[in-house]
């Protein structure tokens with residue numbers, strides 16, 4: 001472009017306003033392109049925006065337009081394909097394009113900091129690991145483990161890479177004092193992943209015939225084709241991913257692997273880093289903002305061959321993208337529950353289409369959405385029905401606890417089985433999906449339950465440290481001494497959470513190590529990897545935890561899995577409740593007997609005849625899914641129909657309800673063909689949260705196009721209103737949770 005007289009910049013700015021803003025280019029900028037960051041004056045502030053387009057005219061007179069104040073980069077940070085993905089997401093989820101584009105960047109880039117690679121500190125061995133070193137570190141097994149790990153990486157490992165596999169800075173410093181390791185600062189030179197002679201450092205396993213068939217199905221063509229990889233737990237899906245990635249890397253292309261939020265365990269990362277010699281970048285919540293930027297740059301400059309990431313990784317540029325894998329595709333954490341309410345699994349399909357590459361959705365318990373797509377032939381459906389190696393499927397047993405005497409929630413026969421398992425030198429996993437000590441505290445004299453003052457829920461009693469906690473708004477308060485209503489001192493904890501269960505198990509099994517895994521016990525950095533390392537040592541132990549234990553873990557010595565209470569999820573008011581419960585039960589069960597020793601699963605229930613439980617116990621997931629699907633069909637619920645949900649939150653209950661009532665009336669009056677049903681407004685299942693009243697309006701249709709046409713109209717209407725103070729609305733397309 002030669003002169004600034006004849007062009008204007010359309011800039012995406014992170015505001016909820018659904019529009020672009022026109023600016024004039026800076027005086028001396030010759031090479032502006034769409035996707036570049038710019039700094040612009042916006043009201044009294046300066047903001048970072050993204051060039052959305054360069055235009056030759058503007059609807060505004062030139063003298064009214066302000067000028068871009070700075071251009072931080074020489075290249076576009078958002079390439080054309082990510083721009084296209086964001087445009088699609090913005091229109092599908094009816095969310096501001098400015099905010100969509102900006103959230104696609106790592107935080108430090110959104111803040112305007114430079115997109116540069118920093119120097120990094122790399123740790124490596126001073127001399128090769130030999131027997132005498134090993135002997136000298138006999139009392140420091142952790143340090144020895146770190147040395148063994150480092151010995152596999154002659155080029156050295158960075159601190160986050162070591163932290164990911166459970167080695168803290170403290171361990172490294174100790175080894176440094178003993179002159180076993182050294183650390184050097186290096187400039188990160190951007191060496192392309194394609195420059196490595198061989199992308200693979202470790203010989204792959206020999207696939208069994210089902211795995212080989214699946215791999216062929218993925219590699220059949222390098223162009224766009226979605227695949228459901230439907231393989232039972234322990235069937236070796238990860239090995240199939242690894243070999244598909246190997247082929248991708250050898251073809252000079254990058255692979256993107258999405259994993260659930262808590263599925264990105266050190267063990268997963270380790271498996272990938274040990275297999276490939278090309279850099280494997282990671283993006284997850286355990287990294288600092290600076291580390292995230294480094295991972296993002298490695299992926300977007302094609303110095304990393306593989307990117308393993310949680311949900312938001314779907315927006316990372318990968319200039320040579322050749323394969324996308326979405327592991328545990330049914331997982332809830334792929335859906336973002338605020339701001340841009342996208343589903344990363346669904347965006348993965350669209351992204352693969354843009355990149356014209358295969359996309360693999362893997363799961364032992366596929367979501368109904370994906371199953372329907374596979375059955376309708378939109379996705380190819382590859383199955384692995386048996387476990388890999390010598391592992392056999394676990395046996396599942398429904399334990400009828402009606403009329404039985406329970407010892408703090410445990411039936412005698414379960415306790416006996418746990419004892420005998422531990423006596424054999426094996427490990428036991430106990431699953432209880434509730435953290436804290438007890439889910440409620442009740443007054444024995446008047447029946448009052450201690451509630452959250454801001455939400456419609458009971459406060460959970462926690463013992464360590466002792467306090468009452470709201471799991472919805474994070475409100476915390478000391479444990480009351482007496483009932484707020486009748487002043488009685490007889491307050492009693494009701495129900496069982498993991499903290500309480502921990503105490504019970506400690507008493508029952510005083511000589512067995514017990515490890516609790518939930519959000520509270522793993523808050524500290526490294527806490528989870530330390531626990532997992534202990535479990536992997538193979539000593540008999542009890543592992544107690546919430547759904548954090550259910551996902552992706554491979555514990556070879558766990559042979560007994562106990563599900564303390566399977567009933568709570570059977571009668572959920574949410575239409576997806578049963579689907580989620582079934583997936584969770586099978587995933588938890590799938591932790592048992594994953595290697596040579598056979599696994600057994602005991603499910604305690606008051607409803608042993610429940611048809612869903614029976615199908616799950618006989619491990620017939622596809623029959624279970626069929627029964628759910630026929631129900632959804634009758635009710636026209638997803639995936640047999642499309643759903644969108646307007647929510648309001650307001651300090652006065654009536655303002656939210658009225659807004660939605662007016663919206664409903666408007667939508668109904670515009671509707672000619674009755675292809676969209678408008679239901680509500682009704683109070684949300686949790687009517688009050690954080691001191692705000694919540695209402696919902698549902699839009700339901702069997703035609704996606706009609707639904708979206710109506711959403712457009714609704715959003716336009718809502719945008720045009722001046723809302724009363726304290727009222728907020730949001731739209732959730734394909735909602736996962738109705739809370």
Ligand code: ADP
Nearest residue numbers: 205206207208233234235236237238239388389
């Ligand atoms: P999934 O991801 O399907 O739950 P994993 O990939 O974790 O299963 O595999 C389970 C176990 O089986 C792992 O220990 C893995 O090393 C082993 N495994 C996978 N494929 C093979 C194979 N072809 N031969 C022998 N062992 C295998």
Ligand code: ZN
Nearest residue numbers: 443446483486
């Ligand atoms: Zn009372």
Ligand code: ZN
Nearest residue numbers: 452455470473
């Ligand atoms: Zn609360």
